[in-house]
Amino acid sequence: MTPTADSLADRFLRAVEQGDIDTVRDTVYTPETVIWHNTDNREIGPEENFRVLRWLTGVLPDMRYEEVRRRETPDGYVQQHVLRGTVPDGTAIEIRACFVVTLRGDRIVRLDEYLDTAAGRPLDPYRPTSPSA
Template sequence: MDSNTAPEAVVARFFAAIEAGDTDTLQRLYHPGALVWHNTGNLEQDVTANLRVPRWVGRNVRGLKYGDIRRTLTGDGRVLQQHVLRGIGPSGTAVEIPAAIVFTVDSAGLVTRVEEYLDSAATAALVETSR
């Protein structure tokens, strides 16, 4: 595993792509069979379905940044990232969503699984401001 495929580097590129609104890069970081699980609906999505979220966020949240980032490597290809997503929502209201996300990255440097734990109240507030 080189520095480009190291799990922590892959996760850093993953979030940089989201901040940049670069869903093409984001899609390339996913393994084709990857699954994404969300605590807010207790559901799994494939990559195609999941990419709708960063596309929507890229169109609707200005100044999107991840802050207060803490990453923990587990040694088995997994990375835990805790952060706060910040930006300005569609109505002009500040957005602040705390999250913890567990990534599984294979030896080729592709994300095979994401388990996303979001503050559901903060997420609901973002969706509500977009109506």
């Protein structure tokens, strides 16, 4: 991968793991970035994604991306990884996922995320009940 794409991908993962939304907002996404998930077939913007990331890092304070594999594409990269962490009741989770990322310059403009919903079921009791969470 190009050093720029690889550096951006690493910066993105580290910022998410640390709950550093400012870094994602200021150096990874653009204001027009679109995030799509296979779980609900919806496109969301950065602000809604930030709410999800804040929730996720609150529920999984030890969240980490492991077994990361990336391949460059003509307009970005594809990344496979395992998201691991422990929910508040002590249950360990292991979610295999894939990002298909489109870049414009050194920023992510689109991220399609595919993940195994069954593996994420231990998160269900902690999911927010209102869209503002």
